[in-house]
Every structure is written in C-alpha cells, then in structure tokens.
Amino acid sequence: MRWTHWVNFPLLAIMIWSGMLIYWANDVYTVTIFGHTFVRFFPQWFYNTLHIPQRLAEGMAFHFLFMWFFTLNGIFYVLYTLISGEWRELWLKRRSFKEAWQVVLHDLHIRKTAPPQNKYNAAQRVAYSAIILMGIGSVLTGLAIYKPVQFNWLAWLLGGYHLARIWHFVLTIGYVLFFLIHIIQVILAGWNNFRSVVSGFEVYEKKEKN
Amino acid sequence: MKKKKKIKQPLTIEQRIRRREFLSFGVFGALGIAGYSGWKWLYKAPQEKPGITAGAKLPLRRALNKTELFFRRLAFNESHLAKTYPVAMAAKNVRHNSDIGAEGNIEETSWRLQVLKKDGTKLSVSLNEIKALPKTELVFDFKCVEGWDQIQYWGGLRFMDFVKHFGLQDEAQLDYVGLMTPDKGYYVGIDMPSAIHPQTILAYEMNGKPLPPNHGKPLRWIIPVKYGIKNLKRIGSITFSNQRPPDYWAEQGYDYYSGL
Numbered sequence: 389m390r391w392t393h394w395v396n397f398p399l400l401a402i403m404i405w406s407g408m409l410i411y412w413a414n415d416v417y418t419v420t421i422f423g424h425t426f427v428r429f430f431p432q433w434f435y436n437t438l439h440i441p442q443r444l445a446e447g448m449a450f451h452f453l454f455m456w457f458f459t460l461n462g463i464f465y466v467l468y469t470l471i472s473g474e475w476r477e478l479w480l481k482r483r484s485f486k487e488a489w490q491v492v493l494h495d496l497h498i499r500k501t502a503p504p505q506n507k508y509n510a511a512q513r514v515a516y517s518a519i520i521l522m523g524i525g526s527v528l529t530g531l532a533i534y535k536p537v538q539f540n541w542l543a544w545l546l547g548g549y550h551l552a553r554i555w556h557f558v559l560t561i562g563y564v565l566f567f568l569i570h571i572i573q574v575i576l577a578g579w580n581n582f583r584s585v586v587s588g589f590e591v592y593e594k595k596e597k598n
Numbered sequence: 599m600k601k602k603k604k605i606k607q608p609l610t611i612e613q614r615i616r617r618r619e620f621l622s623f624g625v626f627g628a629l630g631i632a633g634y635s636g637w638k639w640l641y642k643a644p645q646e647k648p649g650i651t652a653g654a655k656l657p658l659r660r661a662l663n664k665t666e667l668f669f670r671r672l673a674f675n676e677s678h679l680a681k682t683y684p685v686a687m688a689a690k691n692v693r694h695n696s697d698i699g700a701e702g703n704i705e706e707t708s709w710r711l712q713v714l715k716k717d718g719t720k721l722s723v724s725l726n727e728i729k730a731l732p733k734t735e736l737v738f739d740f741k742c743v744e745g746w747d748q749i750q751y752w753g754g755l756r757f758m759d760f761v762k763h764f765g766l767q768d769e770a771q772l773d774y775v776g777l778m779t780p781d782k783g784y785y786v787g788i789d790m791p792s793a794i795h796p797q798t799i800l801a802y803e804m805n806g807k808p809l810p811p812n813h814g815k816p817l818r819w820i821i822p823v824k825y826g827i828k829n830l831k832r833i834g835s836i837t838f839s840n841q842r843p844p845d846y847w848a849e850q851g852y853d854y855y856s857g858l
Contacts, residue, residue, distance in 0.1 A: 445851030449658035537858045538673035587622035
C-alpha cells in the first residue's frame with residue numbers, strides 16, 4: 389500500500405502536467421456566473437513566459453502512456469486493500485460523515501474533543517475513500533473523452549462528451565486541493581508519521597514509570 | 599591460550615529501529631533515483647526517424663501506436679455510431695480552424711475528384727456526379743484535437759456508397775485510404791474500417807448550403823470517428839494502399855490513428 393502511494397505521486401504529477409499541455413491548446417474553461425468571469429485559469433502572461441501552445445502532441449503522447457501506469461497502480465492498490473483486509477481501516481462507515489465533521493471542527497480548534505478512531509479518523513476515511521472514487525472517476529471520464537464514439541454509452545452516462553471533459557477537469561482540481569490539504573496534514577503529523585509511510589513501522593516511546 | 603570469541607550481542611531495540619529505518623529509506627531513495635532517471639531517460643529520449651510519422655519521441659511513438667492498436671481491437675466496431683442530434687442544435691456559425699492546403703477559392707466547374715484505382719487507371723469525378731447520388735445528412739459533435747467540440751450539420755455522399763457506385767470494392771479490401779488536397783498541401787491517411795464507417799461522408803453541404811471556400815469547397819471529408827485533423831478540406835485525390843499514406847499531422851508528432 390505504501391508502494392502504490394509513492395508510485396502514484398509522480399504518476400499523478402505527470403498526468404496533471406501532460407493534461408495541462410493538452411488543455412493549454414484551447415483554454416476555454418472559466419468560472420462564469422451571471423456573465424461575470426471570476427476565474428480564468430491561466431492568464432496571457434503565463435503563456436508568453438512559458439511558450440506553451442506548441443506542445444499539444446507531446447502532451448497527448450505522455451498522457452496516453454502514463455494513463456496505463458496510473459490505472460494499473462490504482463487497480464493494484466484497490467486489489468491489495470481488498471485482499472489484505474486493510475479496506476476496513478480505510479473505507480467509509482455509516483457514521484463517518486458525521487464524525488468527519490467533528491474531526492474537522494476539532495482540527496480547527498473549534499471543538500475540544502475528537503470522536504474515537506482506529507488507525508484513521510473519520511475525516512481521513514472520507515478523504516481516502518473519496519480519492520479512490522475520484523481516481524475511478526478520472527479513468528472513466530478519461531476513457532469517455534478519449535474514445536467518445538467507441539465508448540459512447542460511457543460518454544452518454546457522464547452527460548455527453550463536453551460534460552465528461554469538464555468532469556475530468558473538476559476531478560483534477562480536486563486532486564490539487566487534496567494534495568494541498570494532504571501536505572499540510574503531513575507536516576502537522578510530524579516526522580514519525582512521515583517515516584512510517586516510508587518504512588512501514590511506527591515508533592512509540594514507552595513512558596517509564598518511576 | 600584464550601580463544602577469542604565473538605559474541606554477538608542481541609541488538610537493542612534502538613539499533614533495530616535504526617537498522618530498519620536505514621534500510622527502508624535506502625530502498626526508498628534508490629527507487630526514487632531510479633524512477634527519476636527513468637523519467638529523465640524518457641524525457642530526453644531521441645526523436646523517431648522521420649517517415650510516415652515524425653516529431654515524437656521514439657518510445658512515446660511506440661506507446662501511442664500500441665495503445666491505439668489496443669483500443670482499436672478492444673472497442674472499434676463499425677456499428678458504434680457517433681451520437682447524432684436534431685438539426686436545430688447545429689451551430690449556425692461553424693468554427694473554422696485552418697486552411698492548410700485549401701487556401702483561397704476554387705471553382706466547382708474546374709474541380710474534379712481524382713481516384714487512383716488498383717490497376718493504375720484514374721477516375722475523374724465531377725461534383726454533379728456525386729450530387730446525383732443519394733444524400734446522407736449528419737448532425738454530430740465535431741471534436742477537435744485541441745479540445746473544443748461543436749455540433750455541426752453536414753450533408754453529402756456516404757463514402758461507403760461512393761465505393762459501391764464507382765466499383766471500388768477491390769480497392770476497399772486494402773488497408774488504407776489516402777486523401778490529398780489539389781495542391782498537395784494537406785493530406786491524411788485513414789484506416790479502411792474507419793473510412794467505410796457508415797457515418798463517413800464526402801460532404802458538399804454545410805447547414806443545408808453548398809460548402810463555403812473556408813470549409814472545404816467543393817467537397818470535403820467528414821469522418822466522425824476521427825478528430826478534426828483527419829477531416830480534410832477540399833479533396834483533390836483519393837488513393838488506396840496497404841501502406842499508411844502520408845499524414846500531415848502524424849508528421850508533426852500527433853497520433854496516426856487519431857480515432858474517437
């Protein structure tokens with residue numbers, strides 16, 4: 389499980405980077421509400437400094453190679469957690485959503501007590517379950533916009549080619565947000581926690597009784 | 599004489615922790631470096647030798663070809679149709695991207711479609727001969743490799759019907775169709791299953807009117823199972839072969855197949 393985690397990090401980075409090369413060929417998506425554009429994802433100076441538009445073909449080539457590794461890594465992770473039984477620590481429980489909210493309040497120092505937990509708290513369960521669903525979503529929406537005629541049933545299911553493409557982007561933004569929160573949490577959790585994600589064990593110091 | 603004995607002390611907990619830590623971080627670092635060098639190798643991999651395809655890194659081109667072949671075998675079926683829409687949904691202002699090979703204007707009367715047959719003879723077809731055959735209309739979501747898509751309304755002769763009417767059945771047994779503009783400035787290669795797909799048409803109408811010059815007057819290729827780059831404007835000649843015909847964008851790093 390640690391392996392897939394660390395393999396996923398560069399893979400996702402490459403997928404997002406090459407995906408951006410594709411998006412930059414035609415950057416139409418903006419967040420526009422009542423005719424007012426709030427977010428235009430990449431302003432003009434950004435392109436001028438980075439010389440971007442010529443790299444669509446390259447982006448596609450990278451994207452369509454690394455999609456395999458990304459998908460296989462995801463399948464491997466899911467299979468492993470299922471077979472090892474570790475999914476029990478990770479997957480949502482009935483009370484997870486309610487408790488996750490309490491965890492959030494606790495972490496923001498609004499609430500004093502956190503709900504009881506096992507290896508992962510309820511907020512982590514929600515996040516780690518969501519990220520798997522997002523991964524599956526990315527693969528499916530990706531497939532729908534990669535071969536929209538051959539997999540037209542899939543594109544239809546996702547609301548058509550155009551909408552499927554937007555879902556694909558929304559999920560990517562989701563990864564970036566996940567990553568930011570994830571990094572903050574890792575820093576807050578400290579060295580011992582980080583070490584355990586690399587080595588697979590944690591060190592507990594026993595308090596000696598005098 | 600006393601024998602020197604090496605007594606192995608059992609490791610303390612601290613030592614064991616340190617040892618495991620050293621080992622796992624060592625492996626982690628080594629794999630990290632291996633992954634990074636693998637990436638660097640790929641990123642700096644040499645370009646493919648320019649031929650029918652060009653402009654991509656060699657390993658990436660191989661991967662593209664393999665991936666496309668995989669999806670073609672897995673999913674391509676001529677009964678899979680691109681979704682069609684009611685005419686009312688078609689764009690009035692049809693997007694125009696490029697005129698490579700089809701700049702300026704051309705007169706319908708001076709234009710002929712040249713078809714090179716297997717036995718070396720040439721067919722020269724006028725637009726009226728094509729218009730005389732049953733028309734097929736198609737409203738579908740045109741998809742550009744750049745990412746945009748637009749619902750467009752085209753009318754013309756199905757390539758399948760064209761093949762039948764002009765007795766090109768033997769030619770249709772070959773693997774590829776090659777299309778070229780009259781000035782040879784733009785050219786595409788299409789695999790036969792996609793070419794004889796029931797939605798592939800030789801279009802002479804857009805939104806119910808004859809094609810304007812910037813959309814491929816007088817006759818263009820409309821192929822919904824491919825990206826826009828394969829939808830050649832202003833067809834000059836059609837050839838058939840078992841080798842991949844030259845393809846404008848495949849020479850610039852894009853996938854040869856470019857199927858949807």
